[in-house]
Amino acid sequence: MKKKRTSAGRRSCRKTYTAGGIAGSILSLLLLLLLNFPSLLPAGLTGRAEPAGSDGGRLTVHYIDVGQGDCALIECDGHYMLIDAGNNHKGAAVEDYLQYQGVTTLDYVIGTHPDADHIGGLDVAICSFDCGTIFLPDVANDTRTYEDVIRAIDEKNYQITDPVAGDTYALGSASFTIIAPNRDYGSELNDWSVGILLQNGRNRFLFTGDAGEDAEEDILENGMDISADVYQVAHHGSRTGTAEDFLKAVDPVYAVISAGENNQYGHPASEVLNRLRTEGVQVFRTDEQGTIIAVSDGTDITWNCSPSVTWQAGEASR
Numbered sequence: 001m002k003k004k005r006t007s008a009g010r011r012s013c014r015k016t017y018t019a020g021g022i023a024g025s026i027l028s029l030l031l032l033l034l035l036n037f038p039s040l041l042p043a044g045l046t047g048r049a050e051p052a053g054s055d056g057g058r059l060t061v062h063y064i065d066v067g068q069g070d071c072a073l074i075e076c077d078g079h080y081m082l083i084d085a086g087n088n089h090k091g092a093a094v095e096d097y098l099q100y101q102g103v104t105t106l107d108y109v110i111g112t113h114p115d116a117d118h119i120g121g122l123d124v125a126i127c128s129f130d131c132g133t134i135f136l137p138d139v140a141n142d143t144r145t146y147e148d149v150i151r152a153i154d155e156k157n158y159q160i161t162d163p164v165a166g167d168t169y170a171l172g173s174a175s176f177t178i179i180a181p182n183r184d185y186g187s188e189l190n191d192w193s194v195g196i197l198l199q200n201g202r203n204r205f206l207f208t209g210d211a212g213e214d215a216e217e218d219i220l221e222n223g224m225d226i227s228a229d230v231y232q233v234a235h236h237g238s239r240t241g242t243a244e245d246f247l248k249a250v251d252p253v254y255a256v257i258s259a260g261e262n263n264q265y266g267h268p269a270s271e272v273l274n275r276l277r278t279e280g281v282q283v284f285r286t287d288e289q290g291t292i293i294a295v296s297d298g299t300d301i302t303w304n305c306s307p308s309v310t311w312q313a314g315e316a317s318r
Contacts (some may be wrong), residue, residue: 003188010061013127013155031095056201056298057173063232063284064097066090068260068267069117072207072232073098076200077172081108081198082125083207084118088145091121095128097291105130107171110163111149112193112209114141131156135163137181137192163194165222174200179226180211182218190235191215197226204228206250210235216246229301230254230294233276237314239270247275254282254294254301259314261287266316282307287314290310 011128062073066086071094074081098106106129111119114136126134126149134153138271140146153160168177180195193209206228210218212235219226231252234241236259255276259267268285276283284292285308293304 001192013123013152014312035117039141055173056203056296059172059174059198059203059296059298060202061198061205061230061294061296062097062101062254063258063286063294064094065286065291066094067120067260068236068263068265069120070112070209070236070258071121071274073101073103074171074198075101075103076174079107079172080105081110081171081176082106082122083110084112085121085125085216086207087117088120088231091124094121098125098129103129107132108135108169109133110135110194110196112195112207113137113189114143114146114149114192115210116143116145118209119149120145123148126152126156132168133161134158135178135194136160137194138162139185140187141189162256166224171198174198174292177224179206179222179224180208180215180219182215182222182284185215188212188214190240190276195219197224197228201297203230203296203298203301205230205232205294205296206252207232208234208241212240213243213246216241220246220249227251231257231281233257233268233272234266235267237265237266237272238265239269239271242272242275244275247279247281251279252281254284254303254307256292256294257283257285257287259285259287263287263314264317266314268314269315273313277311282310283311288312 006139050080057077059076064071067135069086070084071086076157111122163178176196176198176272181192185191193211195208198205231250233255237257255269288308291303
């Protein structure tokens with residue numbers, strides 16, 4: 001039986017959180033320098049071939065390395081969106097990273113679904129930054145982690161916006177459309193994941209949280225065009241998602257896998273890597289390459305590193 005959201009919790013926004021540490025600060029500073037001085041980056045890796053003249057602005061997507069979890073910061077024309085924030089112990093590191101990017105206000109915050117590796121650090125972000133629209137799916141989780149997020153929202157007198165498939169929102173000159181969830185998934189929390197299609201000019205980025213094959217089928221059935229240049233692989237590359245039909249519909253040039261190095265779940269799965277390889281998708285991986293940064297000008301996409309070439313699957317702990 002599905003549990004509805006409730007306003008309860010233990011952690012307070014009045015708590016003082018420590019910084020992410022000197023190492024995290026140095027890494028964030030280096031990343032900031034690379035963003036502000038593109039000449040320091042490797043030769044650009046362009047996305048789908050498109051004619052010139054796109055009306056897109058400069059959009060930057062940070063796939064932040066939070067180990068075994070998800071976190072993405074998106075910026076366009078000085079407007080910011082945060083999608084998930086890793087596990088509980090990653091909250092301060094995410095806060096530190098956002099501060100080094102100059103974030104003071106998050107126009108949008110998305111908690112894709114109430115699992116700890118996605119929303120664990122979200123209460124820290126909500127407490128530390130001014131927030132506009134906050135999206136959470138209409139399902140609760142009976143955990144302190146979830147309660148902490150709800151408590152942070154309540155303490156700052158924010159409201160939760162239900163994600164409705166088909167609704168579109170502006171982020172600077174870019175926009176994003178909600179593509180999921182599409183129905184009640186009961187206690188299957190992963191399939192409740194909020195999915196979005198982000199568009200900047202002619203460049204498109206797809207995020208589906210931990211959606212499994214049932215949720216992917218529903219996304220396909222809702223009839224929206226989900227083709228994208230960049231696909232963040234569902235559920236850290238688990239075999240439960242990125243079904244063949246879904247991947248063909250997305251038809252990405254690039255894929256990003258957010259997973260922890262030597263994680264106990266065997267992410268990414270060999271089946272998923274094989275599908276990506278068969279389709280000719282170039283893959284970036286946080287477990288191998290750390291934080292991945294994509295910059296779109298509306299026509300081309302450049303990256304802060306080259307794609308992975310290992311195609312090495314994870315090994316689940318026995």
